[in-house]
Amino acid sequence: MDKSNKSGAEALIHSLHLEGVDLMFGYPGGAALHIYDAIFNQNYVDHILVRHEQGAVHAADGYARATGKPGVALVTSGPGATNAITGLATAYMDSTPIVVISGQVKSNLIGTDSFQETDMIGVSRPIVKHSFLVQRAEDIPDIVKKAFHIATTGRKGPVVIDIPKDFTDPEYKFEFNYPTEVNMRSYNPPEGADTSRIKEAADLIATAKRPVIYSGGGVNQNNASEELTALAKLLNFPVTNTLMGLGAFPGSDPQFMGMLGMHGTYQANMAMHNADLIIAVGARFDDRITNDPNQFALSAKKIHIDVDPASVSKIIHADIPIVGSAKESLTALIEELKSRDLKTNESDISEWNEQIKNWRDAHGLNHSLLEMGAQNGKILPQQVIQSLYKETNGEAFVTSDVGQHQMFAAQYYHFDKPRQWINSGGLGTMGFGLPSAMGVQLAYPESIVSCVTGEGSIQMCIQELSTCLQYGLPIKIINLNNAALGMVKQWQDMQYGGRHSSSTYENSLPDFVALTESYGHVGIKVSKFDELESAMKECISLKDKLVFLDVDVDPNEHVYPMLEAGNAMDHMRLSKDEKTW
């Protein structure tokens, strides 16, 4: 190992290199300039200059979600740090492993309201897994080691390292030693399988008549998709995924019921409501799933596998809590089931699967809308997603922003692989789509990366089009343009008598084609259904270009199904004039 003398800034970059980091996103400024100079003088870690710090953190987050490796962002003090906050909160809510390094004013100026000073540790405290304020340059290697360890183990999450400028001073050098292991008495996340209740779980599985496997983002984060799929196949149990869990079980598999929850499919929500056993894996029973928790799946026993002890029995009591790695615990469960040569109630299970099929036939999503052509002369947003799915053979990475387009993408693009679908599920951050797509595209330069967005969300981080030109990122932006903040407008239609308070733009939208072209990319406008498929083909075929496909969609379309608040999961609106109760 390189033990030569290094400055704090050099030690920081070298520590990142030793953690396997070869790419970071950031934006320079006064308090970070020593660090930027150290970046200039080395070849291990590439730096991507974004156009706004929020973009840097989302890009690092997208990179982490797509690869499973920790993402890294570097920002300066004050406004650099506060601009990173939305990105941190986004990563915190979805438990993604990122490390954000912020420059801080010199240590002797801390607390004096000096120029560009913000208490980053204080401001970020509730939205990080942990944070470090560097107190000595010599501590930097040890802190970097701990930060990556904390970010990437247990329930993953963002970690902040705040470094006062004097501790990166190039004039002050010290002997560089990178620790080989981390030893923290106060941090011992569950590792491996929790086998203490596996036999009881298997007993419940053996006698279940109406079981559901409900899995979430934890399965993707823990790379447990293979094990989850193996369990479902072994048992022939129906599977549903949360918004964060899509891709953990193949979306095009007949055993898959689709997403559940607020805008989940009819069959997935009905199956949850009527189940007698719910096997929850890496999911946290949040309010977008359970609807009223007091009326949630009352006849079901719950097996809850999660690495975070605080998530188990937080909202819904777990009859069988299993606190450990999803991957290892699922493996242990599969072994247990195989060892007893398990016989499930096969006739009951096939009857249950038949019931689910009937629900699907009655009110499932229509995945053939594209073949139906224009609807009242308009393009349905769902048809655009189906066209994207068709032209990318279901193999693209899809990032999204937040709103109706996000739900349409989740419902209509069948994700067969984990880490293929990247969106801000927990925080619901508009502006996440484009910068996160940059992180994905840089990690997988040869893959098709599309960003499904709306004319509202895309304008929240549109400045990153410039970053995409600088680094040649051929992202396919699919803009479902309904000339309104669609989800807000939908709620206003449903609950506020159609009073569209501040959800439309009164003809003030930019010409997105001209805008994209001024950034040096390709823009394509689609306003007629007949143009949709050829334009989508062209968009995907321009391999080396960023393409902004601006599609005028039916502005009156709503997202359905939709759970009726304050009720059980079987209370759904199925269209503007159909409901289940």
Next chain:
Amino acid sequence: MKRVIALLMENQPGALSRVVGLFSQRGYNIETLVVAPTNDATLSRLTMSTEGDEKVVEQITKQLDKLIDVVMVTNLSESEFVERELMLIKFTKDSFPENVFDESNIVSKNNKIINVQVVGTSSELDKLISEIDTNNPVEIVRSGSLGISSDEKTLTIEN
């Protein structure tokens, strides 16, 4: 029901704000909070009392345990434990209730003011305050509850 939770945390800057911040962030109420270094200088012990049902307290202890700076958490009220609180009361000489306190309670005295000290459970102190209320104490200061388990269980770590 009143619950007493005790924890050991790393004695370093920022640790306390993480614990206190967690309470406001997650909407839990803290009734009393006491924090001091332990005989192991790298650790602080923090004792808090809170109102909440069993489910809420279970969530609080789990969330506290998740904080990276927290080494160990225990819900003392889960089993038998001793709870004590210190109270200091200031009286003017004229209003001092001689029938309530004896000489051993008095910690300072001059020609105008008498300060007394009382140690007891929080409810004993509550009761005492209600009894002396008519005597117009000038000031009452309470330390908040400390707790220790009654049996062989300890909240310590081996170094």
